[in-house]
Amino acid sequence: ALRVAEVEKGKTPEDFQQVYNAIAKKIIDDDEYDNYIGYGPVLVRLSWHSAGTFDKNDNSGGSYGGTYRFPKETNDPSNKGLQNAKAFLEPIYEQFPWISHGDLYTLGGVTALQEMQGPKVPWRPGRVDLPESATPENGRLPDAENGADYVRNFFKRFGFTDQEVVALIGAHALGKTHMANSGYEGPWGAATNTFSNEFFVNLLNEQWKKEKTEAGNSQYNSPSGFMMMPTDFALKEDNTYLKYVKKYAENQDVFFEDFKNAYKKLLENGIEFPEGTPTIVFKTLDEQEQ
Numbered sequence: 001a002l003r004v005a006e007v008e009k010g011k012t013p014e015d016f017q018q019v020y021n022a023i024a025k026k027i028i029d030d031d032e033y034d035n036y037i038g039y040g041p042v043l044v045r046l047s048w049h050s051a052g053t054f055d056k057n058d059n060s061g062g063s064y065g066g067t068y069r070f071p072k073e074t075n076d077p078s079n080k081g082l083q084n085a086k087a088f089l090e091p092i093y094e095q096f097p098w099i100s101h102g103d104l105y106t107l108g109g110v111t112a113l114q115e116m117q118g119p120k121v122p123w124r125p126g127r128v129d130l131p132e133s134a135t136p137e138n139g140r141l142p143d144a145e146n147g148a149d150y151v152r153n154f155f156k157r158f159g160f161t162d163q164e165v166v167a168l169i170g171a172h173a174l175g176k177t178h179m180a181n182s183g184y185e186g187p188w189g190a191a192t193n194t195f196s197n198e199f200f201v202n203l204l205n206e207q208w209k210k211e212k213t214e215a216g217n218s219q220y221n222s223p224s225g226f227m228m229m230p231t232d233f234a235l236k237e238d239n240t241y242l243k244y245v246k247k248y249a250e251n252q253d254v255f256f257e258d259f260k261n262a263y264k265k266l267l268e269n270g271i272e273f274p275e276g277t278p279t280i281v282f283k284t285l286d287e288q289e290q
């Protein structure tokens, strides 16, 4: 079914900037989360998982309906750990009950990314909450215990190119993996809350050793305490992906530009935005008088 955006009644870009500011301030206040990594990375992951159920073949799933709010999707094993991001956003929703859940989950990721010095991501409002019956079945998100062919095939469902796929996975510069959530653990050292191209720099420059985790997964570990999952590592094993890995490791500006475009496409996949829908480029807190 076609998803047509309808901006929340009477709301202006300034209203959405207020939501952005409330999320950004809460990220600063709740800085102790996950050993002081903070909520930035898990908010970005929630925005991706809310959009990552999209299937272009029948236009089902995706960010529009905000169905992550329903237990079936919240409890998808692929979403383990995202409950923390959901709880973080609950008081924001109480403060701005007019916002749709689809807009809230995608705006949460855009806010977190920009406040972690990532690129400015133009964002459009108008996702409309769909009923529980619209919740997609579990299992639409990717499984990290796989190689390049799986990754390439998985993202065909979104209509992404090889370049867009490599750019998007660069989000793994943020945060970390948690044994209790996914059966992967690490990095132990520089789990970061600043967006950069270092995922690609590490992937190319570190010495990697393939090991088994206590959950029975494979992961690649480096002496500096970094880790890669098989689907991360696949990006350097595949010659086409490797071309983009090198491009992004060499030039952070090019990575930021390509990530911004691919992330916007991810968050808006399957949605028709009518003429006149505002495109908002949010100001960061630093850019506003405090």
Ligand code: HEM
Binding pocket: 041, 042, 044, 045, 048, 080, 081, 142, 143, 144, 151, 168, 169, 171, 172, 174, 175, 176, 177, 178, 179, 181, 182, 183, 184, 229, 231, 263
């Ligand atoms: C092949 C595709 C992908 C796979 C298999 C994958 C898998 C995973 C797994 C298993 C984790 C660890 C979760 C945990 O243990 O807490 C993770 C974390 C993360 N993923 Fe991905 N991911 C993929 C693509 C993406 C994309 C496209 C984005 C965003 C654009 C993204 C953003 C993140 C972030 C920010 C984290 C860190 C979360 C935290 O620190 O709590 N991932 N991913």
Ligand SMILES: Nc1c(Br)cnc2ccccc12
Binding pocket: 172, 173, 174, 175, 176, 177, 186, 187, 191, 192, 199, 202, 226, 227, 228, 229, 232
């Ligand atoms: N920081 C990460 C590194 Br370094 C490598 N892989 C990841 C996969 C998911 C989330 C974070 C990371």
